[in-house]
Amino acid sequence: MTAPVGKKPVLTVKELVIEFQTERGVVRAVDGVSFELYAGQTLGIVGESGCGKTVTCLALLGLVPTPPGRIVSGSIELNGRNIVGLGDREMRNIRGRDISMIFQEPMTALNPVFTVGNQLCEVIRRHTDATRRQAHAQAVEMLAVVGIPAPAKRMGDYPHQLSGGMRQRVMIAMALSCNPSVLVADEPTTALDVTTQAQVIEQMVLLQEQFDMAVILITHDLGVVAETCEDVMVMYCGQVIEQAPASGLFTRPSHPYTAGLLASIPRIRRERLQELPVIRGMVPDLLSLPMGCRFSTRCEYADQRCQAQIPSLRTATGTDAAVACFKPLGEA
């Protein structure tokens, strides 16, 4: 990762392992994930559904449903303090104040029976000593900051009276209202239409600079990653398989899976319409994973060693990327 000189990371995740007890057995949803995050930086987490990206982020807020979920080992240091195993009360103080999360579905993520103003003030008053009036003023200001026109008037609106984009802006306002050091955005634009997506992303980038936050962006949309993230982490079956600066990852992917993901983005400006390349096969069942590299069953370069041993993350020769592969693309 590109570590700024002389700065301490706001968030350090080390060897995080999370398991879920299911009816058919224990599933390891997150398997040894580590990363660091610095203020002002954006980390993109990319991967297919079920690869463990959302669970990783829920763990950062202590929101992994327990039971059935359980953080087996590893640590999460937020501003220098390990938050794994903190009590409920301490965790509640951290959520929304030191680390905030915005969710995928702005349509359902807000409480439908309270006005947005009420919900904003609620969060502000929980984490600060603001009086009712101060909280109200601050809420109006936050709505203005996220680009909502006539914010004072919008305060009295219920979520169903706002458009999808507006609701997501309200979510962002709520997330930023206590000036957190880390913002986790779980596919914040997936449910929005394309023009709104662009506006919301632009707003988030602006706000990140303004508030000097560290942002974790979970997304399927590699285009958004390319536009906003400094670093990208690609996850597959609960493991990080490639971690690299965004610029390098898109031009020179190291892991065959990353290459496959990039190749499967439709490109409209191609001269002739071709069949879209796909990664063949299916994501393996987390209960019956392959012996060796988890991608080996679908990888066209896999040999016997790939099927027998699990590769660990290492720096690929000639790049800034860390890759978990025996035969990374640039090296062959």
Next chain:
Amino acid sequence: MEILQFALRKIIGGIPLILGVTFISFLLMVYYGPDKTYELLGKNPTAEQIESVRAELGYDQPFLQRYVTYLREIVTLDFGNSFSSGERVNSILKRTMPISLAVITPGFILGNLLGLVLALVAAYHRSGWIDKAIMGFSVVGMSISFLIVVIAFQLIFCSSYGLNWFPSRGWDVYSLSDYLRFVTVPTMATIFVALGYNTRFYRAVIVEEMGRDHVRTARAFGTPPAQLLYRSVLKNSLIPIITRIMFSIPLVVISGSLIIETYFGIPGVGKVTYDAITQGDQPILKAVVGLTAVLFVLTLLITDILYRVVDPRVSLK
């Protein structure tokens, strides 16, 4: 203004319901109910005596004409005199209604409140041992017949075999302490019987609400448990809760008080209705059936308005 218009529309819409209910009930009581003629006459009545009693009871008129009279009675809220005692139906109801309400209300409110609280606790600790214990007791409560509960409670609290703290029957209320003495055991019985059903129902509603996105959002912003349950969960599951409570009101007022009042010898509407059914006392039955139908329509109306109050997304149309 919007609410007034809405109310008017709803009431007009409720008229067919009232007509249907009263027509069918009246048909049944006229053709299949007991005939009071010979009960009122002495031995060996003459043909003229029979004739005059039948005229007095209104039995000699054609059915439709009697039904129209019934409708007029509902509109004017005047149901004539009881066939059995000759007392005015209105004054019978005026005497017994408050007793029934006094008997049934505490159990109804406490049963629902307790059910809600237990359901919230169970749902919050979902699939933990607290949840399992509460749900276990609910099933036990649901499985025991009401009759057994009444008899058991009377034995435990009202007899020399048990604690003997309360009277087992009757209603002799002149002060608050009298009221508490007579109302306690029936209330406990009602709560015991209703609690299991209420808890299970409310728990299902609340568990569903707890899985919603906005509850997760609230958690992600550090909402403490009590506030989470109140603001996010309870406030959002009020529609099914209100529906259940409101729709059980007409049933509880009539059938709930019928059983309770019979077993505890309380002279309320339930007891009066029960006696009127067995004796074919048509004026009382007509009043009870008609008023229940009207109560139902009003309940529907109030329920709809309450939906609007608790959920800003609902519009009155």
